[in-house]
Structure formats: structure tokens, C-alpha cells
Amino acid sequence: xxxxxxxxxxxxxxxxxxxxxxxxxxxxxxxxxxxxxxxxxxxxxxxxxxxxxxxxxxxxxxxxxxxxxxxxxxxxxxxxxxxxxxxxxxxxxxxxxxxxxxxxxxxxxxxxxxxxxxxxxxxxxxxxxxxxxxxxxxxxxxxxxxxxxxxxxxxxxxxxxxx
Amino acid sequence: xxxxxxxxxxxxxxxxxxxxxxxxxxxxxxxxxxxxxxxxxxxxxxxxxxxxxxxxxxxxxxxxxxxxxxxxxxxxxxxxxxxxxxxxxxxxxxxxxxxxxxxxxxxxxxxxxxxxxxxxxxxxxxxxxxxxxxxxxxxxxxxxxxxxxxxxxxxxxxxxxx
Numbered sequence: 670x671x672x673x674x675x676x677x678x679x680x681x682x683x684x685x686x687x688x689x690x691x692x693x694x695x696x697x698x699x700x701x702x703x704x705x706x707x708x709x710x711x712x713x714x715x716x717x718x719x720x721x722x723x724x725x726x727x728x729x730x731x732x733x734x735x736x737x738x739x740x741x742x743x744x745x746x747x748x749x750x751x752x753x754x755x756x757x758x759x760x761x762x763x764x765x766x767x768x769x770x771x772x773x774x775x776x777x778x779x780x781x782x783x784x785x786x787x788x789x790x791x792x793x794x795x796x797x798x799x800x801x802x803x804x805x806x807x808x809x810x811x812x813x814x815x816x817x818x819x820x821x822x823x824x825x826x827x828x829x830x831x832x
Numbered sequence: 833x834x835x836x837x838x839x840x841x842x843x844x845x846x847x848x849x850x851x852x853x854x855x856x857x858x859x860x861x862x863x864x865x866x867x868x869x870x871x872x873x874x875x876x877x878x879x880x881x882x883x884x885x886x887x888x889x890x891x892x893x894x895x896x897x898x899x900x901x902x903x904x905x906x907x908x909x910x911x912x913x914x915x916x917x918x919x920x921x922x923x924x925x926x927x928x929x930x931x932x933x934x935x936x937x938x939x940x941x942x943x944x945x946x947x948x949x950x951x952x953x954x955x956x957x958x959x960x961x962x963x964x965x966x967x968x969x970x971x972x973x974x975x976x977x978x979x980x981x982x983x984x985x986x987x988x989x990x991x992x993x994x
Binding site: 695696698699700701702703704743745746747748749750754763765767768769770809810811812813814815 | 855856858859860861862863864905906907908909910914922923925926927928929930974975976977978979980
């Protein structure tokens with residue numbers, strides 16, 4: 670960049686600022702290193718002009734995601750690294766009960782409003798009805814979801830009556 | 833027919849090797865590691881030592897000590913660890929999110945499930961001459977679907993020069 674006349678008061682020096690235009694198209698990576706997608710839009714607060722969040726463009730036919738800046742861990746010209754694992758990406762993961770049996774796949778993620786806090790997951794398998802597993806029934810979340818031993822997630826098959 | 837019993841102890845809750853063989857092995861992260869191929873027993877002390885896991889066609893097997901086994905259930909063997917060998921092939925990003933390359937191999941502390949160094953095969957576009965980076969475990973910030981470091985790419989080169 671050529672020499673620039675700077676006019677600032679309480680703001681951070683120019684060297685410590687990021688050119689938002691250069692962030693477009695950069696990767697968004699979760700805490701665990703999962704590449705979520707690429708930045709398509711950057712949203713700025715109309716009142717205080719601060720960065721509010723980014724839109725993430727994902728694979729073909731996947732819905733875009735908007736992530737607020739409170740979930741950002743590091744922002745650079747290479748990528749935005751988040752301080753979370755996105756709970757909405759749990760959709761499609763296998764759900765394994767405490768005995769090691771696969772009881773279905775996540776078809777819906779239940780969150781507290783629009784935050785990343787997980788309330789539970791809706792699970793379904795080929796012949797079963799959808800059933801909810803609350804957060805308290807989940808032991809660990811990783812490549813698949815493992816349930817706690819005391820959680821008894823009974824499959825409800827379509828031939829079972831709805832009570 | 834009721835079997836005769838001269839065990840001297842209550843064996844009704846015991847499981848046999850046949851109950852373990854062929855079961856899925858699932859790590860702490862919920863990753864399916866493979867299936868139990870063999871059960872290892874100490875020939876002198878006659879105690880259960882661990883299991884040998886078949887990871888699939890053309891993949892090297894893995895032996896897991898009993899200290900790393902959480903429990904054996906009706907359908908699977910659950911581990912209380914994330915198997916560090918599963919890091920192989922994952923992408924390594926620096927603190928800024930720069931793609932450094934992929935994990936080609938790892939060095940462990942003896943036979944424990946603790947990483948000492950990871951060897952990263954550098955992406956072709958990033959370096960023409962250097963082929964591999966050796967990164968100590970203290971520079972690893974998190975391991976999940978991929979690996980994130982707590983240092984920048986430039987700092988890694990400086991550390992290597994020092």
C-alpha cells in the first residue's frame with residue numbers, strides 16, 4: 670500500500686485493521702478444523718459500524734450460514750477460525766446408544782433460539798418414527814453422537830401406535 | 833444341559849472372548865476404529881491385556897491396551913481415548929488458518945497414546961524445496977476433523993531455525 674494520510678482518534682492503528690473486501694472468499698474453519706465454507710458476505714452494524722458477522726457459502730445445494738462475530742476466535746487474511754463446533758452441522762451424524770448400537774441419524778438439530786447452544790437432536794432411522802434425544806442424554810459429540818447409558822432412547826417404529 | 837462349574841468364583845457376569853471378537857471399536861469421539869480381531873491375554877498372570885483391532889482392508893491393525901478401554905457393551909467396545917493414529921491424513925492449519933499440509937506420520941511417547949511430534953507433508957504450492965515439517969505437540973491447539981496450531985506459519989520456520 671502506498672503512503673496514506675491517516676485521520677484517527679481512538680481507533681486501532683491501520684496496521685492492526687483488516688480490509689474486509691479481502692476476506693470475501695476466504696475459508697471459515699471450526700474450532701476442530703472442519704472447513705465449513707467460504708465467506709460470501711460481511712455484515713456491519715449500521716449504528717456503530719462494527720463487524721457483526723459473516724455469511725458462509727457452503728457446498729452446492731446447502732443452505733448458507735450466518736455466524737455472529739461472538740463465535741469468532743481468529744480473523745486473518747487466510748481464514749476465519751471459530752471458537753465453536755457448529756451444532757447445526759450435526760445433521761446427518763450417526764447416533765449410537767450406550768451399547769454401541771446405531772439407532773439412527775440426526776434429522777434435525779434443536780437449538781436455543783439462534784445460538785449455537787444445543788437443546789437436543791431429532792433422530793430417525795429407516796423404519797422408525799422421529800424421536801427426540803435431549804442434550805442431557807448425550808454423552809459425547811464427535812464423528813458420531815454417543816448417548817449416555819441411562820438414556821433410554823426407544824425407537825418408535827411406524828407400526829407402533831402414537832400415544 | 834447345565835454345565836459343570838469348578839471356577840471357584842462367580843462367573844455369571846463374565847464375558848467370553850467370543851463375546852468380544854468382531855465387535856465394533858468406538859473411540860471417545862464416536863469414531864468407528866475397526867472391529868476386534870484378537871483378545872490379548874498375559875500368559876503368566878492370566879489377565880486380560882488388551883485387544884487387537886482390524887481397521888479394514890489394506891489398513892494396518894492396531895493394538896489397544898486394556899487401560900484405554902472404557903467398557904465392553906453388547907454391540908461395541910468403547911474406548912476412553914481419541915486414538916491419536918486417526919490424525920494421519922488430516923489437514924493442518926496454522927493459527928491464521930493457512931493450510932500447511934497434511935499429517936503424514938506421527939511420533940508417540942513410547943507406546944502411549946500421546947503425540948510427541950507430527951510430521952506434516954507440506955502443500956506443493958507452499959514450498960518447492962521443503963517437503964516435510966516436524967511439529968511438536970505443544971504447538972497443537974486442537975484436533976478435530978482437522979488440526980489447528982497455536983502458532984503462525986512464520987513462527988514455525990523461526991522455531992525450526994533456532
